[in-house]
Amino acid sequence: MLILKGVSKSIIRKGLLGKNRKSVKILNDINFQIENSDSIALLGENGSGKTTLLKIISGITLSNSGEIIKQEAIKCSIVGANENSFFQRISVLDNLRFFYAESPKDFQNKVSWALSKMGIEEKMHQIYSTLSSGEKKKIAIARALMRKTDILLLDEVTSFLDLKSKYELINMLKELLESKELKSIVFVTHNLDEAEALSNRVIMLKNGCLRLDAKSDEIDFSADLLEKYQ
Amino acid sequence: MSILERLTTIFITDFKVALSYRFSFISQFFITFIQLTIFFYISKFIGIEFIKIQNGTNINYFTYVVVGLCFIDILMYLSTFASREILKHKASGVFEEIISLPNNDIIILIGMNLYPIFICIIKLLMHFIFASILLNDFLFTDYDLVLYSIISTLMIISFFSISLLTMSYTISFLRVGPIPMIFVFISIFGGGAFFNISNAPQLLETLGNLSIFKHGVEASRILAAGAQDYAYVYLLMYKMIFLSIIYFFVSLFFIYVSLNNAKKNGSLLRF
Numbered sequence: 001m002l003i004l005k006g007v008s009k010s011i012i013r014k015g016l017l018g019k020n021r022k023s024v025k026i027l028n029d030i031n032f033q034i035e036n037s038d039s040i041a042l043l044g045e046n047g048s049g050k051t052t053l054l055k056i057i058s059g060i061t062l063s064n065s066g067e068i069i070k071q072e073a074i075k076c077s078i079v080g081a082n083e084n085s086f087f088q089r090i091s092v093l094d095n096l097r098f099f100y101a102e103s104p105k106d107f108q109n110k111v112s113w114a115l116s117k118m119g120i121e122e123k124m125h126q127i128y129s130t131l132s133s134g135e136k137k138k139i140a141i142a143r144a145l146m147r148k149t150d151i152l153l154l155d156e157v158t159s160f161l162d163l164k165s166k167y168e169l170i171n172m173l174k175e176l177l178e179s180k181e182l183k184s185i186v187f188v189t190h191n192l193d194e195a196e197a198l199s200n201r202v203i204m205l206k207n208g209c210l211r212l213d214a215k216s217d218e219i220d221f222s223a224d225l226l227e228k229y230q
Numbered sequence: 231m232s233i234l235e236r237l238t239t240i241f242i243t244d245f246k247v248a249l250s251y252r253f254s255f256i257s258q259f260f261i262t263f264i265q266l267t268i269f270f271y272i273s274k275f276i277g278i279e280f281i282k283i284q285n286g287t288n289i290n291y292f293t294y295v296v297v298g299l300c301f302i303d304i305l306m307y308l309s310t311f312a313s314r315e316i317l318k319h320k321a322s323g324v325f326e327e328i329i330s331l332p333n334n335d336i337i338i339l340i341g342m343n344l345y346p347i348f349i350c351i352i353k354l355l356m357h358f359i360f361a362s363i364l365l366n367d368f369l370f371t372d373y374d375l376v377l378y379s380i381i382s383t384l385m386i387i388s389f390f391s392i393s394l395l396t397m398s399y400t401i402s403f404l405r406v407g408p409i410p411m412i413f414v415f416i417s418i419f420g421g422g423a424f425f426n427i428s429n430a431p432q433l434l435e436t437l438g439n440l441s442i443f444k445h446g447v448e449a450s451r452i453l454a455a456g457a458q459d460y461a462y463v464y465l466l467m468y469k470m471i472f473l474s475i476i477y478f479f480v481s482l483f484f485i486y487v488s489l490n491n492a493k494k495n496g497s498l499l500r501f
Contacts, residue, residue: 103231
């Protein structure tokens with residue numbers, strides 16, 4: 001469905017006053033594919049290239065080499081841990097209208113559908129900055145759903161959420177996958193319980209290289225999982 | 231979403247965000263009135279009644295300054311607004327979302343200039359109304375008003391192109407940069423925004439001739455003086471149209487190049 005073939009990415013890091021420029025490799029020859037109904041947990045240490053990989057898959061940044069092959073027209077949307085990627089001083093409805101990509105005629109139906117899926121329809125007219133962290137994350141996922149997303153890319157969306165909100169969110173994502181409203185999910189997490197609960201596949205990165213690509217039921221999600229492959 | 235629908239959505243959102251800062255939204259127009267009143271009394275205080283403009287006509291000094299002040303005001307506002315927005319949006323992560331929208335990125339960047347253009351039109355009207363109140367007479371009437379509207383439109387188009395150039399600099403170097411200041415400098419010292427530049431150094435005069443500002447203020451002042459030298463005004467307008475087209479395409483080229491580079495480097499992303 002979506003194939004990553006030899007994807008590499010490096011960036012130029014500058015020293016003080018723009019001196020000592022050097023190229024730093026963020027991702028190195030990444031190869032894997034995302035199938036329909038995949039729910040992939042992307043694991044790895046800080047700085048291992050997980051967020052960059054999601055951004056390359058979503059298309060908001062480009063790789064230096066390699067290619068991403070889409071076998072059909074697939075839309076990928078990324079939802080990050082950052083809650084500030086909205087206009088803070090206008091309502092949720094106005095924000096969603098701004099980021100909406102389809103014809104404005106069916107906007108009202110779409111917004112009601114997406115917010116009700118997330119269980120926050122009553123927050124529609126509230127000013128964005130007055131929402132709680134959990135509600136903001138749900139709004140971000142609703143924004144991605146409204147874009148007719150096929151592959152949802154989640155970058156540590158459950159961080160800073162309380163347990164109840166975290167499991168509510170995981171259940172909602174499972175429902176979306178089961179009801180085929182989403183084709184696949186790729187999510188970055190540092191929480192192994194969460195990875196076990198939501199994933200059917202695990203991919204692990206270390207220093208920009210692929211270390212593990214295995215089915216979840218073949219893996220022992222114990223505390224030494226990370227140490228074993230790092 | 232069509233291009234027109236996208237542009238409308240961007241404008242409405244920017245307008246609603248600006249309106250949410252009620253005090254600064256209202257005060258920006260109030261400041262125009264204070265600025266003009268101060269200039270009105272300064273021009274009375276220094277006692278210069280008339281000043282000679284390029285085609286030899288005498289013009290009231292306050293009218294002379296108002297025309298320059300008005301265009302400098304909108305040049306500074308329009309050329310920096312969208313670039314500051316880009317930096318703000320980059321820091322918050324909104325820009326990542328904006329460039330992942332399915333519309334063409336350049337259309338979205340053009341759309342970010344619609345709100346400041348709207349404010350500039352209101353500022354132009356404010357300057358015209360307040361100056362007319364202070365002078366107790368209309369600055370422009372009848373056909374002159376129509377010509378002044380066309381000149382103002384051409385000025386806004388050129389300032390919009392300068393804004394696109396500034397945006398391309400911001401996208402490449404992640405700061406607003408010197409472009410607006412260079413154009414303001416050329417407009418004041420080479421374009422005669424506030425004083426007669428007949429004795430200015432040759433270099434400044436040449437630079438002034440390349441800026442639309444000089445031709446715009448000159449034409450507006452001839453109209454405000456009621457000189458009815460339409461042949462000269464038309465000549466200045468042709469120069470403005472020619473320069474506007476060049477400015478627009480040059481700025482489009484730079485924004486295209488800087489956007490492509492930024493996408494490759496990932497420099498517009500939050501991290």
